[in-house]
Amino acid sequence: MPLTQRNPVDDARRGFCAGRKVTETPQALLWPCLNDDPHCPSRMVLHAIAETPVQISVTLRHINRLRKAWGLNRGKGRPRRGGSQKNLRLRGIVSR
Secondary structure, rough: OOOOOOOEEEEEHHHHHOOOOOOOOHHHHHHHHHHOOOOOOOOHHHHHHOOOOOOOOOOOHHHHHHHHHHHHOOOOOOOOOOOOOHHHHHHOOOOO
């Protein structure tokens, strides 16, 4: 009878998939942060949560998944600044 060997790839997959879910309490604490300013970047929300007296362990991925589930996700891509020099030059507002 042949001995079966453990596959290291299967072990890596188990560790990768072994995540944890965000429970109701952290979700209740995240809701006001995300609902008040939906255009705030997730990284800033993560920093704001870190400064609160109640410490919850939540990752950037958790925040992004909750944003998607609650319909509070931001637009795709880098946020644009309204009055940048490049935009003003293209419009012909800035003269030399």
